[in-house]
Amino acid sequence: MTQALNVISEPRDVASGVRKTDTIASGLADILADTYMLTYKTHAYHWNVEGPLFYSIHNLTEGQYEDMFAAADEVAERIRGVGQMAPMSMADIRNRSVVDDSPETLSAGDMCKALAADHERVAHRLHALIKISGEQNDPVTEDLATERSAFHEKAAWMLKALVAE
Known part of the structure; x- marks a missing residue:
């Protein structure tokens, strides 16, 4: 059993011609780590947003976290598709992600700004x-990365537009 796991985790090319599968x-x-962290953060803001923008932010964030949750599966399956193992621990997810936890209490506007900045960081990656x-x-x-980048860039734009002054 251990030998089979070692074979899977060793860098190798796949039959389709993809090179450096360990790097990919x-x-x-x-990206999977970022997606999970940002999904949770978005969902937490969705639950806790208050104020005049409640309805708009609540609805927008619901669509965003649903999209990201589905995308996590696609990203993990792509990792497997290039012959590697997807992350299996929350510690690995937290350590890999550029998305940070946020303070417990933020205004609706600050929630939008924080999420927009996170979406931009993920798009950059x-x-x-x-x-x-x-x-x-x-x-x-x-x-896949192009499609996900487009999603994150649009999410950032929409969140910024909600709190534009």
Whole structure:
């Protein structure tokens, strides 16, 4: 059993021609971690937002966390598709993510600003993964990362638009 796990975790190319699958999988694992952390943060803000923007933020964040929850599965399955293991511990998720926890109490506007900044950080990391994927002959990951980047850029724009002054 141990030998089989070691074989799976060793860097290797896949039959489709993708190179440096360990590098691709590591980038995807970072995105998976970001997705999980941002999903939870978005969901927590969804539950706790108050004030005149409640309805707008509550509805917007619901669509966003639902999208990210579904995307996490796609990202993890892509990691497996390149022959690597997806992260299995919450400690690994927390350590890999650029999304930080937030203070317990924020205004609705500050929630939007914090989420927008997180979406932008994740989009930035996705841009790096797009470049790496192209260099390693992995158009599938490149397409997935492009799609996810578009989502995060749009999410940031919408959150910023809610609190524009």
